[in-house]
Amino acid sequence: MPTPSEHKTVQSRILAYAGAIGWAVVPREEAEKRRAGFPTRHSLHQCNGGQECPPSVSPNSPLSLFFDDLLDAKVREFNPRYSEAEGALLGQFRHFHADIYGNREFVEHLRNRGKFFDHEEKRERDLILIDYDNPERNVYEVTEEWAYHNGHYGTREDIVFLVNGIPVLVIECKNASKDEAIALGIDQIRRYHRETPKLFVSQQLFTATDAIGFSYGATWNIVRRNIFEWKDGAPGHLETKVKSFCAIPQVLAFLKEYIVFAEKDEELNKYILRQHQTGAVDATVRRALDPERSRGLIWHTQGSGKTFTMIKAAELLFRAPGADKPTILLMIDRNELEDQMLKNLAALGLGNLEHATSITRLNKLLRDDYRGIIVTMIHKFRDMPAGINTRPNIYVLIDEAHRTTGGDLGNYLMAGLPNASYIGFTGTPVDKTLYGKGTFKTFGCEDDKGYLHKYSIADSIEDGTTLPLYYQLAPNDLLVPHETLEKEFLSLAEAEGVADIEELNRILDRAVNLKNFLKGRERIKFVAQFVAGHYLTNVEPLGYKAFLVGVDREACALYKQALDQFLPSDYSRVVYTGNNNDSVLLKKFHLDQNQERQIRKSFGKLGEQPKILIVTEKLLTGFDAPLLYAMYLDKPMRDHTLLQAIARVNRPYENEAQEMVKPHGFVLDFVGIFDKLERALAFDSKEINAVVKDIKLLKSLFRNKMETIAPEYLGLVGQNFNDRDIDNLIEHFRDPERRKALFREYKEIEMLYEIISPDEFLRPFIDSYTTLSAIYDVVRKAYTKRIQVDREFQRKTSRLVQEHIGSYGIAEVQQVVAIDSNTIAVINARSGGKTTKVINLIKSIEKIAEDESDDPFLIAMAERAQAVKESFESRQTTTAEALEKLMQEIETDEARKKEQAERGFDGLTFFVYRTLLDEKIEHAEEVSRQIREAFVEFPNWKKSDREMRELRKKVTFAIYAQSDDLDRVTGIVDNLFRLLEKANRI
Known part of the structure; x- marks a missing residue:
């Protein structure tokens, strides 16, 4: 039976579904005529002595990236005073840079922030391209095989959606019967960006689908960690996904609201808000405008884009007609976030924006009834007069609400703005000790389950927003004695539910015996030696970086001195806040702002020093460095502070050039906190199970797979990989389903090996694992084409295979021969069976x-x-x-x-x-x-x-x-x- 074609299984179905939800389907031939340009838009032109020229070869057809006539007509309809000549606007668009900056400029036009000159009134006016207030006035079309050639490369996009003649969304379709179908589709999108970037000046969104999966992302951001699966219906429900993702209101919302540009480390980036983010934004705006309720708690786990969610909620709330010229306070808890928050807000084009840099300034803005967005910090509310502003349309969005509104500061805030609405955002769940009080009581009192919106740790890991975490206990002789840890930390009631690291430090200051043990000079030397050895063996070969967390600043300084005995001095740097009264030892590692900024920046870059940061308080909250893989934890923590700290290592990272895809985060516990996990993290058990797992569990899983699954594959090789073995493998895995099963099982086993290795536990399995890797290598080389999102081997396995593969004498699968008369x-004449010869x-x-x-x-x-x-x-x-x-x-x-x-x-x-x-x-x-x-x-x-x-x-x-x-x-x-x-x- 012939396999279904790409067009029949996916492309034609998407066109049909799009037509059912209001998109007019334009046949390819008609689309090509309409792209012919202004000179030939009414009729065929004449050529070759009066003979009609076929529309498919009209001189202008390869040039136009729009439906020129429709775009011009809608511009004149929406802008009655627009009087430029035909084609003038298209000419302007063609001069946009074919890069992310040109794309950002086009987004501004799609949001009706472009300008045209009103010659009659001698002034500029906003240029309306899309009518968002009256969406029925727009024209929504979809077509297929959208071809474009730039003189160097040609591209043909499968499906393109257009609004008022402007392409805004492209879908790449693949046949589900192909291996890595969606990965191939995304790889094509990448190629289109490289070869024909002009296409992506106007196009804002892309998807790739094989009728089972449905991945989406924003153009100009095509790294894997920013490509997501659209969640609506079970896998394979293509109709449901198309009709929700491509719904006209949804596409308009993406264009108008949910595409965000932001600068990070002086580089422009583009993001699309994901479903959990847009859901929280909608919920925030609805709750803020609800006359009956004025509280809400949003838990979006660490690393899931909470900052952008807050910014977008503030923007939409500010512009909401029902808000009636509101005041919105964006409250953050760290100085370093203020500048970034202000830059991102300014990028949205908001004019009404203030930075309350002092208590006096904040009081003045509220007393003067300022209308707009105010960025401030919670401590600026200290001693604020009660009732400083009693207006009800004041909306307070509070970051890290689990710690910023505790104690007197929260009282000052709510007394000063008694009629305001308060929406708390937190990156950690409410712990068991706080149900019915604290954050939960303040913000979650008006929702049955406590949360206005929730995106849990398990959700985040499933979506790939964050990575799973694994921990391992250090050798027993380096762990804190259990009695000391229990008496001076775990059993203390005041240590339960601690959300602020400064409060944690005050508790630890009283734990004299505990701190003395942790900072014992001999122990610090042994721990430093262990950390150095582990980093060089386990972490550096993968290309990643690490944190060493000391109990206090003195411990950090001591660790730096000890670590320099085992590693080059430029491998590590200490980052903490210095004081004028510090000792000579502490002052030795003081940093000014520029030095600290440079260290942060260099730490986040592959191949640059430092490789290890020694910290105790700074950088344990809010610092995102995807290259950070390992945390050497030598500071007692629990609940929120522990969760926030270990979340530093759960950020996804990939580097195509180096073929690196970070598989997980890793914590090596020198305290013994994770030995009492249920007490260290007092959250719901289902959340804890998603947070961090003991590496012992992975060893059991690896053993199980190597003993129950691997033998089936190992049995296929009987002659030490001679020609007959190779031919048998290629024939056996001729069935695509068998190959998929092998690839799936092997990648799971490989991941386990990468996490566990090196470890003496693996010694009995090395030979079998190497043979299994060789089998995978043979089958992969025979049947797959390498693509960017697919990796051959991870780093440790790659070294293992390189060291041992020669001993097998494996016949080369890809014995390429010259194609000539011989x-x-x-x-x-070659040995080997016909199957190998075919390949x-x-x-x-x-x-x-x-x-x-x-x-x-x-x-x-x-x-x-x-x-x-x-x-x-x-x-x-x-x-x-x-x-x-x-x-x-x-x-x-x-x-x-x-x-x-x-x-x-x-x-x-x-x-x-x-x-x-x-x-x-x-x-x-x-x-x-x-x-x-x-x-x-x-x-x-x-x-x-x-x-x-x-x-x-x-x-x-x-x-x-x-x-x-x-x-x-x-x-x-x-x-x-x-x-x-x-x-x-x-």
């Missing part, structure tokens, strides 16, 4: 097509070889039949070389000639020479839009003179240029 003889021939044809990519014959042959491969894998073709077809391809290619030489044709002319013969076009030789002359006439067709258009026109009419079937001719020309463009791209 190929068939070489293949027949090697396919790989060889693919390689020569890449190496000699200017030869369209080889590109076409590689496509036919791929078709043979797909037929072979689906068992529509036997091994012998597949081998015979590939041999025929080799013979045909040799025959064409001879005929080409005999006729004296160059490669291009002969390729055109053979194409025309195959299509039964009369006078093929004469027509091919005419086409060759056209290519000579336009030598820069690969780089020039104008020459490309003229060349296509001449090629089309050379063929059209021998056939009056325009559709057929257009198809021949499209396929001809597709192969030529593909050859150029490779």
Whole structure:
């Protein structure tokens, strides 16, 4: 049975679903006519002595990235005073930079913040492109096969959605039967960005789907950690996902509200708010405007984008008609967040924005009834007069509400603004000790389950927003004695539910015996030696960085001195707040603001020093460094402070160039806190189970998989990987479902190995694991094409395989042979079965097509070889039949070389000639020479839009003179240029 095509299984269905929710489906041919540009928009133009020129080769059709007529008409409808000439706006758009900055500029226009000059009134006006207030006035269209060529590269997007003639959303469709289908789709989106960036000046969103998964993201941000799965319905419910994600109100909301640009480390980034973020924003605005309720608690776990959620909620609330010129206080708890918060708010284009830098300034703004957004900190409310502003449309959004509103400061705040609405945001759940009081009572009192909106740790890990955490206890002789830890920390009532690290420090200051043990000079030396060894063996080989958390500032200084005995001094730096009265030892590691800023920046960069930061308070909250992988914990913590601290290591990280994908975060506990996990983290058990796991559990899981799953695969190799073994493996895994099962199981086992290694526990499994890795390597090389989002091996496994693979004497799966007159003889003479020969021939044809990519014959042959491969894998073709077809391809290619030489044709002319013969076009030789002359006439067709258009026109009419079937001719020309463009791209 033939496999379903990409178009039938996905593309056509999406078009149908889009049509059902209000998008007008525009056939490809009609779309191409409408992209022809202003000179030909009403009729076909004349060319070649009065003959009508086919619309598919209209000179302007490759240029336009819009439906020009519709865009111009809607601009004039929405802007009655707009009087520029036709095409003026499109010309302006074409001058936007083809990068993220041009994309940001286009977003501003899509949000109606562009400008045009009103010549009658001699002033600027806002340029309206989309009517968000009356969405029925807009035109919503969808089309397929959206082709574009920039003179160097050609791109054809599967499905494009347009609003008022402007492409805003692209969907890349893949067949679910292909391995890594969505990954391939996303890889194509990446290629489009590299090769035809002009497409993504106006396009804001992309999705990739295989009818089972539905991944989405924002253009110009195509790293894996920022590509998400749309959650609406079970996997495979394509109709549900399309009708929710592509719903007209949803697309308009994305365009108008939920795409955010922000600078980080002087680099512009683009983000799309995810479903949990938009849900919280909507809930916040609704609650704030609810006349009956004025409290709400939002728990979005650490690292899930809480800051952007708050900023967007503040913006929408400020602009909400029902808010009636409100005052919005954005309250944060750290100085370093203020500047970033202000920059991000300013980027939204908000004019009414104030920074309350002092208590006096905050009091004045509230007393003067300021309307707008105020960024401030909770301590600025100290001693604030009661009732300083009693207006009800004051909305207070409070970051880290579990600690910022405790005690007197919260009382001052709520007494000063008695009628305000308060929405608390927290990155940690409410712990068991606080239900019915504190944060829960203050903010969660008006919701049945305590939360206005919730995005839990488990949700975050499932979505890939954050990574799972694993812990390991240090050797017993380095752990704090249990009695001391229990008496001076765990059993103290005042240590329960502590949310503020300064309060934690005060508790620890009274734990004299505990601190003396932790800072014992001999112990510090042994811990430093252990940390150095563990980092060099376990962490540095992966490319990641680490925190060493000391009990106080003195401990940090002592650890720095000790660590320098075992590691180069530039490996580590100390970061803490210095005081004028500090000892000589503490002052030795004081930093000024510039030094600290540079250390933070360098720590976040791959390959730069320092690799280890020694901290005790600073950086344990709010510091995001995705390269941070390991935390060496030597400070007693619990509940909120512990959760916040270990969350530093759970940020996803990937680096395509280095093939790094961070699998998890790791905590090595030198205190013994995790030995009493249920007391250290007094939250609901289902939350704790998602937070952090003992590495012992992973060892049990690894053992189970190696003893129950691995033997099935290991049994497939009986001759130490000789030719017969290789052939058997390739034949066995010919079934795509078997391959998927192997890849899935192996990647789980590999991940476990990477987490556990190095560890003596693994010694009995090394041989079997290496053999399993070799089996995976053979099958992967035989059947998959490497793509950016797929990794061969993780780093530790890669080293292991490199060290041991030679001992197996594995026959090379990809024994590439030269494609020439000797190929068939070489293949027949080689050892190995027919299955391996099929794979090697396919790989060889693919390689020569890449190496000699200017030869369209080889590109076409590689496509036919791929078709043979797909037929072979689906068992529509036997091994012998597949081998015979590939041999025929080799013979045909040799025959064409001879005929080409005999006729004296160059490669291009002969390729055109053979194409025309195959299509039964009369006078093929004469027509091919005419086409060759056209290519000579336009030598820069690969780089020039104008020459490309003229060349296509001449090629089309050379063929059209021998056939009056325009559709057929257009198809021949499209396929001809597709192969030529593909050859150029490779």
